Amino acid sequence: MIQNTARPRGRPRSFDETGALEKATQVFWSKGYDGVTIDDLVAGMGVGRPSLYAVFGDKRAIFLRVLKAYAERKGALAAKALLSPMGLRDSIAGFLRYAVESATEKGSARGCLLICVAPLVNDAEVQRFLQNAATGGSARLERRFRDGITAGEIPSDFPVAARAIQVTDLARGLTMRALIGTPRKTLLKDAEEAAELVLLPCLKAIGKLRL
Amino acid sequence: MIQNTARPRGRPRSFDETGALEKATQVFWSKGYDGVTIDDLVAGMGVGRPSLYAVFGDKRAIFLRVLKAYAERKGALAAKALLSPMGLRDSIAGFLRYAVESATEKGSARGCLLICVAPLVNDAEVQRFLQNAATGGSARLERRFRDGITAGEIPSDFPVAARAIQVTDLARGLTMRALIGTPRKTLLKDAEEAAELVLLPCLKAIGKLRL
DNA sequence: CTAATTTCGAACTATTTGGTTATATATTCG
DNA sequence: CGAATATATAACCAAATAGTTCGAAATTAG
Numbered sequence: 208m209i210q211n212t213a214r215p216r217g218r219p220r221s222f223d224e225t226g227a228l229e230k231a232t233q234v235f236w237s238k239g240y241d242g243v244t245i246d247d248l249v250a251g252m253g254v255g256r257p258s259l260y261a262v263f264g265d266k267r268a269i270f271l272r273v274l275k276a277y278a279e280r281k282g283a284l285a286a287k288a289l290l291s292p293m294g295l296r297d298s299i300a301g302f303l304r305y306a307v308e309s310a311t312e313k314g315s316a317r318g319c320l321l322i323c324v325a326p327l328v329n330d331a332e333v334q335r336f337l338q339n340a341a342t343g344g345s346a347r348l349e350r351r352f353r354d355g356i357t358a359g360e361i362p363s364d365f366p367v368a369a370r371a372i373q374v375t376d377l378a379r380g381l382t383m384r385a386l387i388g389t390p391r392k393t394l395l396k397d398a399e400e401a402a403e404l405v406l407l408p409c410l411k412a413i414g415k416l417r418l
Numbered sequence: 419m420i421q422n423t424a425r426p427r428g429r430p431r432s433f434d435e436t437g438a439l440e441k442a443t444q445v446f447w448s449k450g451y452d453g454v455t456i457d458d459l460v461a462g463m464g465v466g467r468p469s470l471y472a473v474f475g476d477k478r479a480i481f482l483r484v485l486k487a488y489a490e491r492k493g494a495l496a497a498k499a500l501l502s503p504m505g506l507r508d509s510i511a512g513f514l515r516y517a518v519e520s521a522t523e524k525g526s527a528r529g530c531l532l533i534c535v536a537p538l539v540n541d542a543e544v545q546r547f548l549q550n551a552a553t554g555g556s557a558r559l560e561r562r563f564r565d566g567i568t569a570g571e572i573p574s575d576f577p578v579a580a581r582a583i584q585v586t587d588l589a590r591g592l593t594m595r596a597l598i599g600t601p602r603k604t605l606l607k608d609a610e611e612a613a614e615l616v617l618l619p620c621l622k623a624i625g626k627l628r629l
Numbered sequence: 630c631t632a633a634t635t636t637c638g639a640a641c642t643a644t645t646t647g648g649t650t651a652t653a654t655a656t657t658c659g
Numbered sequence: 660c661g662a663a664t665a666t667a668t669a670a671c672c673a674a675a676t677a678g679t680t681c682g683a684a685a686t687t688a689g
Contacts, residue, residue: 214686214687215634215635215686215687216633216634216635216686216687216688217633217634217635217636217685217686217687218634218635218636218637218684218685218686219635219636219685219686220635220636220637221636221637238452238540239450239452239538240452241449241450241451241452241453242452242538242540244675244676244677245676245677245678246675246676246677255636255637255638255639256638256639256677256678256679257636257637257638257678257679257680258636258637260677260678260679261635261636262636265677265678266677318537322594323537323538324538326529326534326594326597326598327450327453327534327535327538327597329449329453334598334599337598338598338599338600341595341598341600366611369608369611369615370615372608372611373588373591373608373611373612373615375591376587376588376590376591376592376595376608376612377584377587377588377591378591379587379590379591379594379595380584380586380587380588380589380590380591381587383533383537383590383594384552384587384590386537386538387537387545387548387549387552388545388549389549389552397580397583397584397587400577400580400583400584401584401587403620404580404581404584404615404616404618405615407615407618407619407620407621408618409614409618410618413624424657425656425657426656426657426664426665427656427657427658427663427664427665428655428656428657428663428664428665428666429654429655429656429664429665429666429667430655430656430665430666431665431666431667432666432667455645455646455647456646456647456648457645457646457647466666466667466668466669467647467648467649467668467669468648468649468650468666468667468668469666469667471647471648471649472665472666473666476647476648477647
């Protein structure tokens with residue numbers, strides 16, 4: 208069963224479906240949801256108008272697919288940045304650094320589809336999706352903090368939940384500043400300092416610190 | 419000179435100019451720049467189409483005026499929230515609390531025109547304006563931190579610049595989460611914890627702490 | 630090779646949108 | 660009151676936009 212999907216019957220498509228969706232991602236990312244017209248998508252995706260409607264549906268449907276694919280891809284990369292380093296500090300710094308780097312990548316739009324543009328889409332399903340993505344993200348960060356506790360890198364009463372949320376908020380802030388043109392270099396320094404901040408022991412733990 | 423501006427010559431306007439701009443603010447705030455049509459503005463501002471063009475210009479011009487007025491108003495309120503309390507902690511907490519409250523106000527759109535929608539406007543002048551507003555905001559926070567140093571509330575080597583930027587980033591994060599529907603109550607708690615975070619002494623200062 | 634199937638390319642239609650024009654209305658000045 | 664001025668209302672127009680239709684093209688099945 209090398210070819211599970213036998214070649215379909217009619218004229219073959221001149222475009223790659225997932226490739227076209229990736230191009231659509233760039234279109235939405237750079238122009239925002241409301242700023243995108245069907246013609247923008249036709250031009251950007253390299254798919255003819257009728258094929259676009261037949262294969263993907265209307266703008267909203269395309270955006271939803273784009274959003275979900277983007278979230279999966281980006282979520283995996285963010286998780287990798289978070290989980291690859293061994294030390295907790297490198298983890299958090301790596302996560303924030305990744306946020307900055309992907310938000311200031313040359314050749315791509317600035318910012319982030321999930322953080323900067325999707326929240327402005329006036330659509331209940333999009334909102335639900337973003338809510339879930341957000342809680343999922345901070346849950347992962349919280350788990351990473353907890354692993355830091357078991358590794359003895361932070362005290363056992365470290366406020367893992369609060370700090371996890373704060374990391375996501377700081378990442379949002381860095382990403383929004385990328386959008387308004389703050390240079391990567393500045394943001395990378397800020398990311399480093401943000402990581403330092405969220406790893407500070409809380410006051411009641413200071414007494415127990417061995418310095 | 420009670421009436422400095424003698425009544426103008428022709429038919430009087432049926433709308434108040436600044437009032438109309440405030441209504442326009444709500445329109446842009448709730449629909450985003452690209453989501454707004456001229457008809458939306460005509461309906462929302464209560465100004466007829468030709469008058470709208472004659473008095474305010476096109477959509478971009480209206481948005482620029484809206485943006486500047488909004489920034490001034492909101493900036494003043496944020497400054498008040500920051501500078502009214504005497505203690506540093508109440509200041510920072512008050513600032514973040516204000517960000518959350520204004521981003522979750524009933525009867526107004528969620529989020530913030532400056533933080534959530536203006537950054538998506540693809541316009542050089544808007545970008546410059548936002549950059550300046552951002553640096554101005556963190557400069558004020560930095561000053562407030564410095565006043566905290568002279569008041570002896572934080573050590574003299576407190577990283578004022580970094581913490582000021584972090585407060586703005588946290589505020590951005592809270593505001594963006596307001597936009598995706600995170601409830602006010604949650605955000606208020608997060609704001610409180612964020613204030614606590616940014617007031618933690620840095621590690622090298624802990625040795626000097628008198629507990 | 631022929632028929633069936635699917636996509637492609639171009640044109641088409643109805644609607645929305647940005648911006649203007651024309652006429653009526655309200656006000657001040659003389 | 661009548662002329663001048665400025666705004667309001669409605670209608671208008673051209674361009675952009677969303678979504679569809681139709682014939683040509685490319686492929687497989689028989």
